[in-house]
């Protein structure tokens with residue numbers, strides 16, 4: 001037999017241990033280019049810009065600049 005727990009861990013104690021394991025919602029910021037919500041520190045999905053620079057060329061979207 002391998003390592004076996006000596007005593008049962010109660011529901012309270014188990015939940016207490018797992019309280020930090022929850023997933024958080026992704027941090028959303030407003031894009032300075034198109035004012036859409038986007039993930040922080042990532043290229044904007046709707047306008048394709050990052051830090052004021054065009055990274056992904058948009059073909060289907062109507063660009064104003």
Ligand SMILES: [Zn+2]
Pocket residue numbers: 031032033034035036038044045046047048049
């Ligand atoms: Zn954008």
